[in-house]
Amino acid sequence: MASFSLHGIPVSRGIAIGRAHILAPAALDVKHYLIAEEHVEAEVRRLQLALAAVHRELQTLWNELPKDAPTELGAFIDVHALILSDPMISEAPLEIIRSRHYNAEWALLTQIDELSAQFDEIEDPYLRERKADIQQVAERVLKVLMGSEPLLPKQGELEGDEFLAQMIVVAHDISPADMLKFRDRSFIGFVTDVGGQNSHTAIVARSLDIPAAVGMSQASTLIQQDDWVIIDGDAGVVIVTPSAQVLEQYRERQLAALRVRKKLGKLKKTPAITKDGTQIQLMANIELPEDCEHAMESGANGVGLFRSEFLFMGRGDSMPSEDEQYEQYTRAVLAMKGRPVTIRTLDIGADKPLDQMEHTALNPALGLRAIRYCLAEPQIFLTQLRAILRASVHGKVRILIPMMAHAFEIEQSLAMIKRAKAQLDERGERYDPDVPVGAMIEIPAAALALPMFVKKMDFLSIGTNDLIQYTLAIDRVDYEVAHLYNPLHPAILQLIAMTIAAGHKAGIEVAVCGEMAGDAKLTRLLLGMGLREFSMHPSQLLSVKQEILNSDLSLIKPQMRKIMRAMDPDTIADAVIALQAL
Known part of the structure; x- marks a missing residue:
């Protein structure tokens, strides 16, 4: 993919270099954090147990249907059970946990967002409306997950992990309350489509002391998941899929800024x-x-x-x-x-x-x-x-x-x-x-x-x-x-x-x-x-x-x-x- 740059509003100084992690609005409604390598399979198991619990729940609903219930009710339950068994739901989120180290809720939502986008492109109105069924199934699983005990990584637990120095959040918007959810997590930069120099989201970004750029307009649609991204917080510029030469230049600037910060520390x-x-x-x-x-x-x-x-x-x-x-x-x-x-x-x-x-x-x-x-x-x-x-x-x-x-x-x-x-x-x-x-x-x-x-x-x-x-x-x-x-x-x-x-x-x-x-x-x-x-x-x-x-x-x-x-x-x-x- 060719390199390109986006120009917005600088809100938090510094340079961040990492991979883009696109957050759909729904993903902000649940906790999202990284899982340490040694806990990945335990998190996979947590999602598998949640999926199994929803299967049992649907079976119970089917068994308890009144004899005079409309046949459509049983059909809806069957559809939801089939969706739940589809590898796109039952297996793909597990791979997201293993490959990206996302927690179970985040992995499920990431997969659901991708599926929903595919359904939006379907011309047949009946099939397009099946997106709602997928989202309803996901909501059932999320309710079970949120009632289970998540394995939250402690601050500093991921030190040395390759993901720690790579994650840059890209979203249409992030509320101040949602910004605070990222405290002590492994995110090193923020890019949003909207916002101003002194919006409270920008203020919180500065308080977290990480580079950020807002007012990027279409960043959340132009930047793809896992793209390499550079945030130049001083200029309000975001460089997507930079060349090796540009990447090296910005790494040198990062080191220079670190030296200045160490010097200030003496004061x-x-x-x-x-x-x-x-x-x-x-x-x-x-x-x-x-x-x-x-x-x-x-x-x-x-x-x-x-x-x-x-x-x-x-x-x-x-x-x-x-x-x-x-x-x-x-x-x-x-x-x-x-x-x-x-x-x-x-x-x-x-x-x-x-x-x-x-x-x-x-x-x-x-x-x-x-x-x-x-x-x-x-x-x-x-x-x-x-x-x-x-x-x-x-x-x-x-x-x-x-x-x-x-x-x-x-x-x-x-x-x-x-x-x-x-x-x-x-x-x-x-x-x-x-x-x-x-x-x-x-x-x-x-x-x-x-x-x-x-x-x-x-x-x-x-x-x-x-x-x-x-x-x-x-x-x-x-x-x-x-x-x-x-x-x-x-x-x-x-x-x-x-x-x-x-x-x-x-x-x-x-x-x-x-x-x-x-x-x-x-x-x-x-x-x-x-x-x-x-x-x-x-x-x-x-x-x-x-x-x-x-x-x-x-x-x-x-x-x-x-x-x-x-x-x-x-x-x-x-x-x-x-x-x-x-």
Whole structure:
């Protein structure tokens, strides 16, 4: 097959080289992981047992058919039994387990997807509709499999296996919750047809610290299963079936990047202080408590953003209980060993819906999301607030409220926190009565009405991802308008500078926890604006720290007036590049 390249949107830096593993949408509904070589035959046996169980189930259905039952019912059971016995179902998935090391559920779905695609091409409508029978049989087998005990490979168990360094996920789209299913598995890159630079799927890819490219349009249909693929995460380019020469060039670039990373690793214990002696706080953004280990290894001063919504995702119709949330928040607090942990209250909606949310809003990004959702569901909000407050006895905890824009939202949020404290008092539960409460500044209305925030809140955190989205009227998930998403638009810089200045004047801390904070090319710009607290993915922290260590505010500040007065983004971009040379 001839080599070709696809151009999309870079979302996570680095280079990945491996074989493509195409994920159909249905494959994301079940667990998918690799089986270690020594456990392959056990996994084959698990699928064989499931197939046999469904055979018995169909036989029982046949035996229990009433005498007056329509003959069609027996015929349907016969058809399903024949499908189940066909080698395309009974044997092909077993070979997928042996050859690709897929778990049983994934292997079955992979085969069903291939069969379904073949049926779609059949012209005869009756035969084409038999696809539904195949899918129904597969669902029966999956139900049995999901009730059996899977043999999950442990993290690191597959080290040395040839598959470990080869798997690149290619899909039409991957939700943030599904992205988290890949944690500690053997995937080293992601390619999706849709998505934008700052969609939450892209953000999670960066938090996993693996190369990714989104907005590839037809990648999931053009790339074939097991194709060799190169992801150039810096350029947003995917090269399919590369030549040996191109492959070698990219391997050399991988090694060079690894050397740079090792060099940065020496900065872990170095305080983030500019050349002129200004201390900077570098915090970590996390999705789950286990991310704290990476944050600590990167030398983070604390957690500036704990995206608590990931504890709520992928759970079907259930919500995490107060005790479950308390345990998760406590894990994070204890893991940070006395460093502050800023927990953002539930921020769902837009591209982060819960499973039970109905997608009825014409524009979810402008609908019932974040604090709007929490105030509309007070019991869910109170449960989370009680859990956070209870965790505060174990260390430094801060509560961060997202997407506030109105005075009544501030008042009602503070009233809910007060009510949660009263409920804990009634139960005799301990908590820190002085837990700081902050607001995310991510709606232009909030940035333009800062006095009402600085009077009531203990700190501010600028969410640049949404601030850019709402200011520029760009859906950050829509790859068709992704080129218009520009953090250096003069309106964005004005809103950020205003927020930092208002916080300093009021004597309260201001952080940036959006993606701009982790972009080392923008570090000196934010320093010049007066930012003293950055919060980012742990994987970005050391490169930002290196930039801080090489910065001199006495040289940067004189250039800021020119940048803040500029109206042309290209002029601003050139000026920001010039800052790098100071």
